[in-house]
Amino acid sequence: MSRRPHRAPAGGRIDRSRIVTFTLEGRPLAGVAGDTLASALLANGISLVGRSFKYHRPRGFLGAGVEEPNGLFTVGRGARATPNLPGTLVELHEGLAASRQNGTPSVGFDLMAVNDLLSPLLGAGFYYKTFMGPLRGSWMFYERFIRRAAGLGVAPSGPDPDRYETRHAFADVLVVGAGPAGLAAARAAGEAGARVVLVEQDTLAGGGLLALSPEQPLERWREDALRALADLPEVQVLTRTTALGLYDGNTVALLGRSAHGEPDAAHGEAREWITTLRARAIVFATGAIERPLVFADNDRPGVMLASAAQAYRNRWAVSLGERVVLGTNNDSGWMTAAELARGGAELTLIEQRAAVTPALRAMAEEAGVRVHTGGLITRAIGSRAVRAAQFSTGSGRDVTLPCDLLCMSGGWSCSVHLGSHTGIKPVYRADIDSMVPGSLPEGQFAAGAANGTFSLAGAVREGVAAGQAAARHTGFGGARVQADAELPDTPYTVQPAVLPPPRRGKAFADFQSDVSTHDVQIAHEEGFVAVEHLKRYTALGMATDQGKTSNLNGMALMAAMRGQSPGGTTTFRPPWVPMSIGALAGRSTGQHFRPARRSPLHDWHVANGAVFTEAGPWLRPWYYRWAGDSPESAYLAEMHLVRETVGISDISSLGKIELHGPDVGEFLDRVYVNVFSSLAVGKARYGVMLNDDATVLDDGTCARLADTRWFLTTTTAQAGEVMSHLEFLLQTAWTDLRVQAVSVTDQYAGMSVAGPHSRKALELALPGHDVSDAALPHMGCLEITHEGVALKVLRLSFSGELAFEVYAPADRGIAVWEHILRAAAPLGIRPYGLEALASLRIEKGHVAGSMELDHRNTLDDLGLGRMASTRKAFIGQELRQRPGLQAPQRWSLVGLECLDPDKTLRGGAILFAAGDEIAGHGRGHITSVTWSVVLGKTIALGLYRGGLAHAGEEIICAYPLKGEQVRARIVSPVFIDPEGERLHA
Amino acid sequence: MPEAHPVLARHLQAGGRDGVDGTRALTLHELRGWHLCQISAFAGTDDALRLHSRALGAPELPRDSRRVAAEGDARVCRLGAGRYLWTAPADAVMQRVARELDPAAGSLTPLSAARVRFMVEGPAAAQFLQRGIALDLHPAVFAVGHFAQTGLHHVPVLLERRGEARYELQVPTTWAVSVWEWLTDAALPFGYDIGVDTAPGL
């Protein structure tokens, strides 16, 4: 590792007065403000920055930006450690802790480098051909080693302490990329009056201009452009913001990052945020990425993209070589060579083309660049650092040139990814040897290098045109823009890179995936020649850099092997750069993962010893501590309470719908299996709704409060479904029915007062109101006002006891609840929770959501077939007649009594008839279980083939997960009070 | 008369927080003491409902679903076909309409307890709301007096722009605590004060 200081004493876009200290594997180092981790390491003379994925070859930085495949680091400590970050994109901050990856024990000395020697065995697809023996499961043995060897960095182990956010944004025109074309486009669109968002992944706007020395005259153009944008109130320039993906509806996902190394999460400062931006028009000014050349050992540290070397030199004042060899096939290589030579390097340019324009020659000569035309770099010499470059001259002679930096300029690949995410395939343009955007849909434009226009003047011209067109597309036309006369209009020509003849050593197309020409050769021989086959078989382009430098080279290699000219296309998938899962999740983590729905009585439950449980989105009291410290004991005490005296339970989560209108009766007749139109005012009825396919949609009650005003309840789980179902029918099928449905679930707190003393409880709570059996019989309802509060009182029972449902406006819920508790205190009234509620209904044989109502069962399966009216049509009527649904062997609802006193029935047990072999799918299963406080034994509801036709039979409940078989008897599911005496008491 | 218990009662005691820069750029208030109801027409009775409710003293029902119609203290939003949300500081007229409206023309459903109302105010209000609201809040698109029904963290809400930097959010009561917790968390970086507004006319 060279220790020579590399930082030039002056120049660059860095602030030498602000020293930033950081560590690499614990070793303290210093950089300056404005550095990336990459520039700081290089300035410290550290050029070995990683090991490759498969062969563990030593690697240095290939690039200076988003294209970097080699220099990946784990950055941060402990729960903040983030693996696989390209050092070229990590802004240096005080105290940053970085370590290199994929070296065992270290990147400097890596035992896994033995893989490089074994590489003839490890070519593309080798694992498909071996590791199969000796036994069938042998792969599981080998896999352990392969898994350990694979992977890059180590994932953190604790919860992420940082904060993330998601945001929404809108723009008339989104411009992606703040290089010359993007700046020009944003300005043109902004001056036309459009609302513009300009996003730039870098910390600074300028794009390619940032790789020029800030002393250059073009810097003034950049500054002017930024000043003009700042003066436009409807233009927003967002740096540190990466456009990740383009989605339908001109929606772009943006990733913003904090400028702070360790943002202040305690005060809500986010580390990263995802913005979903909906733009009416988009300009892709995403620039281009330089391609490496493919020659033997082109992956050695010190072999670098020419543009990267220039960026390090000019932006970060890091000069990486004194003796530089630069191989190229295009004009930009000459510009870079001249720029590096002007910076003081001794530069030799190897140009594959036999001839170039006199202008280029003159420029090179003026900068002192030595030039070999018609030459090809064939090999890099050196292992941990390049020592020399080998090239063949036009006349076929091999020459070795000592050097400390070997630059590659293989032409530029337009960054067409974003524009192709919605399926617009990029097309190959032979004259510039690159993909360019395909035919973009209306409202999308490309400009500058992204569009294959590499001259500065040309890019700006295109930017202006695209910006104006985008503005026009969104209704802002007509603004005049001043032409920038003095920008250079240099042409760009390129000749597709020629592959050097095969030599010793590996020539890489994909650096991180370790895909060499040899692997492409294997894929070719074995017939994996389609682009997608090549990628999948060799892993070309599948690494964390997503093939930014490798795709085109890999495809060109395959084309050459097939004797075809370069071309073809490939699919680019979002995201453009890897996106952290935390940013996508935003603040929807922990308790905010999903919102919780709380009863209006929630605060009372919290203050009075309720233990809560999730019921879908709802938080409901599971049991109360007055009754016990565990659900197993508490629910029994609560059941006793209801069976013997009186309890009160929160049923606010039930779906509640008011139906108004002259045709409600007719409407309900159609949606319920039973008749409602005949229901008298002041009465309620239990009803079941079916889906069109005759499975049960929901059950509930509906009360007729007035002639044209009805009050319907649904199960908690199906409330939303039922509301939408009713609206669907009214708005699509039966638009003539005069019915309006209004959800009042949030308007009312609901409470069930149940137990033999429940009427007494209400009499005490509602003095002056007649709740006698005559005034309020079973299935009756009343609307009353008590102490100024309007209440609905329905005499309905889920538990099988005498019971009343009381509905009060949500904000009066706690007052009414407490009032009842206070008034009925002499009766011993107490609250009971969901577990008791669900168990009481089992004793009564009521079906319940998700246990018995599971979208599979029909009315008949639930033993409710007799409810179906024959006097009128109802939804599901026709398909209910299908033979499979009427077959006697269908599973239908039964009650089960446990016959083994020392054992218990369990939900999920599989049922068998006595004498059956205990195997296969049995004759049904147990859906719900409880201890019956009335019968003093375990009882259950279940579904059993043939149902109650087998009443009285003794069966086996098999639960092999616990090695259990329990005997049970099939009985009526109505375990208590089959005559309904309690209800009618 | 039993006392009302606002679902946010416990949560409003927590107080505000300073933001990243030590300031409080937002106020989050709950609005209390108003009456809300929905009046609804049936298939083909929208015009009849307009006439009848007007005759009974209800405000004019708007035909447009984007702008709030204000009439004196009363405010009406057209929620959807034949459905209008009517907000007023007193409920005498609502009760009259409920009693006397021709049941063949329409109906009235009290909803005062069904929604919790928040007022979000401050220079950062729009920026803050865009953390969760997927609507373009640019003043040229969503001007003062505009309202929209939309989603906020999976919850259906009604958002109205009450001033340049002032927004009202109506949230279903049973979701209100969750939305409140979400809002105060979203407001952390801005800093916020919280409170209750009971003054009429807001």
Add this chain to the structure above:
Amino acid sequence: MLRPMSDSYSALALARHAITRSPWPAAWRKAEPRKGYDVVIVGGGGHGLATAYYLAANHGIRNVAVLERGYVGSGNVGRNTTLVRSNYQTDGNTQFFEFSLKLWEGLSHALNYNVMLSQRGQVVLAHGPGQLDSLARKGNTMLLNGIEAELLDRAQLMRLLPYLDYSPRARFPLYGGLLQRRAGTVRHDAVAWGYARAADRLGVDIIENCDVTGFVTEGGRVTGVRTSRGEISAGRTAISVAGHSSEVARLAGLRLPVESHLLQAFVTEPVKPLVDHVISFGAELFYISQSDRGGLVFGGHIDGFNSYTQRGQFPKVQTVAECAVALMPAISRLRILRHWGGIQDMTPDGSPFIGRTPVDNLYLNAGWCYQGFKATPATGWCFAHTLAQGEEHPLIRCFSLDRFHHGDGLDEYGLGNWTWKQ
């Protein structure tokens, strides 16, 4: 017809090639279509190739063509999350998927192609007692059908999967789970390539870039297909084009109980081993595993509306990320490298259709919903049997196309009769 069995894959052969540097032969020939075949299979995905392989291997029917519109494996076989398992509770599904898992267990050897079956075990999570009861029903059914299953309580879960969120922060606390140890993952592309290579070696013609544009019928019987590469006659014709089943069946005048929906899949950057099982969240549909390369592979629910776009909606990306962090908070700082969409046949009951159609000589394999990949070997086996015998294999009788006429829907998950909710 049969070419010599040279270049069989093995460690030894690999070494020989490494030393001699001699090239490997093509994995399969680039066959040109011939005039006619005993069986023509439309669709060169995993199912179509497996069907061709078993026709040749099990039934000696080698005069078979597989017609693929793009390249082999360009559809869902290369776009899924690679899970294989047999934890099913419905009579029919249980036996079928266990048969498939058994075939997976011998597949690398049968094909002489390492498909990398990794039986690392799958845990399906429950967030409450009710959910655990329904997992128990499934686990009991599995055991009663000779399939291993273990019910885990919270403490056992914490030991097995310590990196899940057991903290009070968790919105939906973890209550327990059901473990199938033999479940796991398979290298998906290898399945297509392995079947293609093995079928090719038995004489099957695999014809890529061959788009079927219509069916040739004679007196109501299908007698061949019209393709972009000419007309091909066929003794029997099979459709196996998941995602595009309705479009292809329409060419034969059939309307199906199938809708095409988009399912997204995700992979992160590679990291060192972190997740050693396949884990399925219980609060919402979300499943995750780690590939041998080190990438975490995960998926969620379909986007939720008919689509042939092969690209997903961004909100779904966010939903899936939310589930990932809810399940494993440490995953938050890892980064998604790629996400992509596959077009999936969805059916009203979540179960597929395999067998004869109302059109003579035309056979259909469609409607696989989320489970097409894990079904690949058993589908190939049973569909080949059906094509060879002209009558459905007993294991697929429950998957008949007319089951809704009779009310015999096969609803494994109880999600109701909506293709987009399955």
Add this chain to the structure above:
Amino acid sequence: MLIIPCPDCGARDYTEFRYGGDANRSRPAHGGGSREDWHDHVFVFDNPKGPHREYWQHVLGCREWLLVERDTASNTVIAVHRARDREMAR
């Protein structure tokens, strides 16, 4: 992002809507239609790659059920109507 222009509320993300499936199938008259008609209505789909008429309900907005015509190959929304208007026009 699939964006659906709601006639009442304006353009909104599809996440504000509930999908209601194929709207091309004609629902048999209530109480009418053979079992075969109902079977086809409930279980059989055209499932075209191209323009598709489908239901969406704006559940987080005006709760209106909409008839949306959308190209399933591109997700381009071709037309949106209130379902009730379309029904009444029939």
